Amino acid sequence: MLHLQQYLSESQQQEILQHCREIGKKSPLFSPTMKNGSPFNYQMTNCGKVGWISDQNGYRYDEKHPVTNKPWQPIPGVIRNLAKSLAAEVGDYNYKPETCLINYYTQSSKLGLHQDNTEVNQKSPIISISLGDDGIFLIGGKRRKDPTKEIILKSGDILILHGESRMFYHGIKGIIHGTSNLLKSGGRLNLTIRQVY
Ligand code: MD3
Ligand code: FE
Numbered sequence: 001m002l003h004l005q006q007y008l009s010e011s012q013q014q015e016i017l018q019h020c021r022e023i024g025k026k027s028p029l030f031s032p033t034m035k036n037g038s039p040f041n042y043q044m045t046n047c048g049k050v051g052w053i054s055d056q057n058g059y060r061y062d063e064k065h066p067v068t069n070k071p072w073q074p075i076p077g078v079i080r081n082l083a084k085s086l087a088a089e090v091g092d093y094n095y096k097p098e099t100c101l102i103n104y105y106t107q108s109s110k111l112g113l114h115q116d117n118t119e120v121n122q123k124s125p126i127i128s129i130s131l132g133d134d135g136i137f138l139i140g141g142k143r144r145k146d147p148t149k150e151i152i153l154k155s156g157d158i159l160i161l162h163g164e165s166r167m168f169y170h171g172i173k174g175i176i177h178g179t180s181n182l183l184k185s186g187g188r189l190n191l192t193i194r195q196v197y
Contacts, residue, residue: 001161001165002089002090002159002160002162003151004086004159004160006154008156012156013131013155013156013182014182016079016129016191017131017183019076019079020131020189022073023045023047023076023102024045024102026068026070027047027051027065027068027072028045028065029043029102029104030045030065030067031044032044032054032055032066033054033055033056035056035058041109041110042103042109042111042172044102044103045065045102046072046099046101046102047072047076048074048075048097048098048099049063049072049098050062050063050196051063052118059118061099061119075099075193079100079193080097082127083095083097086158086160087124087160090162090163091162095124095125097193098194098195100192100193100194101191101194102189103192104187104189105135105187105188105190106186106187107175107177109174109175109187109188110171110173110174111172113138113140113148113170114169115170116167119194119195119196119197121197125161126160126161126162126193127159127160127161127193127194128158128159128161128190129157129158129190130153130157130158130188130190131155131156131180131183131188131189132183132189133155133177133180133186134154134175134176134179135153135172135174135175135188135190136172136175137151137159137172137173138150138151138171138173139151139168139169140170142167142168142169144169146168146169148169150173154179154180155180172190
């Protein structure tokens with residue numbers, strides 16, 4: 001795992017945020033549910049050929065927004081190019097950014113410890129971009145019971161999950177409200193770019 005702290009400048013963060021707002025107009029944030037119907041306590045949307053969704057039928061990559069039933073918007077060029085150059089940093093010169101999951105966390109949001117295993121391709125790196133309030137990120141190991149450590153993800157930070165760390169258990173314990181003024185109404189946005197296939 002590579003943690004690039006304060007990697008993005010203020011203006012790069014603003015530019016990516018603006019793209020997220022545009023995406024949100026056509027593909028609004030939604031609250032996914034688990035198989036048992038209980039909602040996740042954060043909201044999400046996607047861009048790219050496919051997007052990660054979860055509902056009564058379980059989780060999967062789908063070509064359409066679950067509420068509007070319209071195709072996702074393309075991944076903005078700046079985000080695609082950034083992801084490609086970051087993947088190259090860890091030795092993947094053939095990276096295809098196929099999807100970008102946009103998660104939005106408010107004060108009470110969290111994301112329990114889990115492994116990312118929906119992707120057909122579980123070898124390509126995952127690129128994460130943090131914007132807004134600090135996130136308290138937990139990272140463990142390959143087994144759920146492995147000890148975890150806390151890492152604070154700040155606005156402009158990048159995480160690259162590659163090699164062994166790609167399959168490590170991880171989650172978001174919470175966010176620290178009021179630690180950034182990038183988002184006018186507070187909260188934290190995380191963009192996760194993946195090559196799914
Ligand atoms: C570590 N998102 O969407 S991003 C997820 O902040 C997810 O929204 C968190 O976990 C968020 O699945 C964490 C950083 C991240 C992404 C993928 C990983 C960390 C990871 C995959 C393996 C290990
Ligand atoms: Fe994850």
